[in-house]
Amino acid sequence: MWSIYKKDLSQFFSSLTGYVAISVFLLVMGLNVFVFEGNVIDSGYATLDVFFSLAPWILVLMVPAITMRSFSEELQTGTYEMLATKPLSETQILLGKFLATCTLLLVTLLPTLIYFLAVASLDLDGAGIDTGATWGSYIGLILLGILFCAAGTWSSILSSNQIVAFLLGVFICYLIYDAFLRISSLEFFSGQISYWILSLGAGIHYDAISRGVIDSGDVVYFLSVTAGFLMISKFTLESKKW
């Protein structure tokens, strides 16, 4: 498993994928947090709300871009057959690749800690940045990103065409993050049903964790959906042996 992990991770950084993903993410976030209209400095409050409300949307696009090649390319070029005939189980291949994309995600998020330090040091009246909410938001963002990685990995198994895998990944990530929220607010649904639909999506759980209240229910939601995507990935991979 670890040899697959190492190979995939080094592939991110020997090709441009890794660097592009990191720099695009940091550029977009940096501009929005500090430069564009509605930035932290103008708002006058020492919070990273701008960052944490925008980041999931960028991840919806970025994570599928990271995961799209993990299986698609191997299936396309036939190297998957080479891997699958080595003494490796599907689970080992899957987890190796999944963990490699998760690592790239964490490496991408890591430099944004500077935002936190920058905003914290901008605080003049000594009231301080809401550290609890910030850490909560980070945990939420990481959990959300990992969930997207699992979803993206699955879409990459579904198609040997990288573009299709990317678009499918974006669609699934969007569906999880925002679509349930939209659907639940349709007038058609009301009361309890509306709430159930809302709870199916990741948005509400992410918001809850972002407030700095880490409820085990929300964490269980992220972990179980992630595990669910890994499970169907495994089944899809096994059924690929047509």
Place this chain on the structure above:
Amino acid sequence: MSVNIQQVTKEYGEQKAVDNISFEVKEGEILGFLGPNGAGKSTTMKMITGFLPMTEGQIFVNGIDMQKNPIEGRKLIGYLPENNPLYQEMYVKEYLHFIAGVYQLQNIPQAINQVIEMTGLGLEQNKLIRQLSKGYKQRVGIAQALIHDPKILILDEPTSGLDPNQLGEIRKMIQELGKTKTIIFSTHIMQEVQAVCSRVMIIQKGKIVADNTVQGLSQQLSGACSIKVRFEKPISLGIFSQLEEITSVVEEGNQVYQIHGHEDLLLKKAVFNMAVQTSNPILQLQDVGADLEEVFKSLTHSNS
């Protein structure tokens, strides 16, 4: 280390890609797997490696059931898939290092150096795989199959698309490897089988149509040999029928005749004597496929 295939069938929907085949490859054999495209060679090989599940039957590699315990079985097998898939953006050594890691080898640098030497990759070992010529890519493919010193080698068309020099080198390598390993390799080049294999298996439409040693198959030929002769003047076909060495004659026009007989040497002598007697000089004489190619054609055509 043997490979044992028992009544294996593989169906793709309605179509039977492999139809109830059974055979055993014993230790130290080089088995040439011969057949037209789409005959089921690759499918059979993929099932031996445990990549494809079979619809029916069982495959044992050194006694290990490949369906029940594929991971253990794969440790014994070195496999070069068709079209030799490689990570084009990796360096040769980096790639071999990765494969050695997958097999969890103890002494990785030593294993890498060994296969680099065996496959003659010495000069290319620090290049990107993408930059290599086809022949060297093929060597990288063979190197990755050899890195864990497998007892069984399965090579799916290892020589396709190579130039004659590279062909010769790869064949030599296979022969060399065959001294210590059990090898199954597929091809559709007959001369290759004659040059390399100890045993030939011809497969057609998922069925085994011939399974013999190379000499054995050649003996099957003795009943059929033919030559193409061009004489200076036309000959009346009646003259041929007087010679008992000749079984049949086909006139191809332009004083060219295709003459069939039982035994090569006798046939040629008879034709020569006849030419002398009738003072009709032979301008050209050509052997028509007195080799495996003919057997292959006749076997794979008669069944279609």
